[in-house]
Amino acid sequence: MLVSNESQDTNTILDKLKWGLVLVLIAFIVWGNFYFAEPNDIYQPNTIVRIIAVVVISALTLFIACTTGKGKSFILFLQESRKELRKVVWPPRKETVNTTLTVAAITVVVGLALWGMDSLFRSIVFYLTSIGR
Template identity: 85%
Template structure:
């Protein structure tokens, strides 16, 4: 039991270190991209270098983040979500068009009804306020 607590503590400390490293790398990306940017000149050679550097450091950051306990849980979640998406029965094109048209018609009907009630209440309020004068 003592060994498992020590391994959990080590894992927690290592995860915290990895998350700090992830934050430092993100800060490095933001700072470096801002520091080495050139205003008004997109076609400078350093733009390509900046893009490559941002992509490489971002991939390294993602790799480090995915090696943490939360990252592994996230990858498992994505895999399970993909399995569930494969089980979904998607509507046919005909069903999708019919449903869309039905929703559009109902929206127009409800909108017209609300406009009619608003006009009626507005007329009533104007009539009542003119009588009070």
């Protein structure tokens, strides 16, 4: 589908305006949350109203962000990712446990081997340089 340059310019300008509105709404959420905060009292009616306002404005902000070009492509990405995730063949529990235990055992063995080599080299260097005496 071909889109004219004028239409693309309009979409770009509109997207920029939407992102600007998103930033303003986020700033408003942060400012309002601190401005209307009541210290040390979570059960005040003002706190409940503040929480509801943050949720509603956040939902509005998310909706506006999703109507932009980048937002639509992000939603498409999430949908495609979910489809791909459904195609994944997950290993059975027994195989997962066995693999995890194998990795843990190898990690311990390699760690002990490195510790032993480090101790040996340290002893050799201390012996040759007389630092350890």
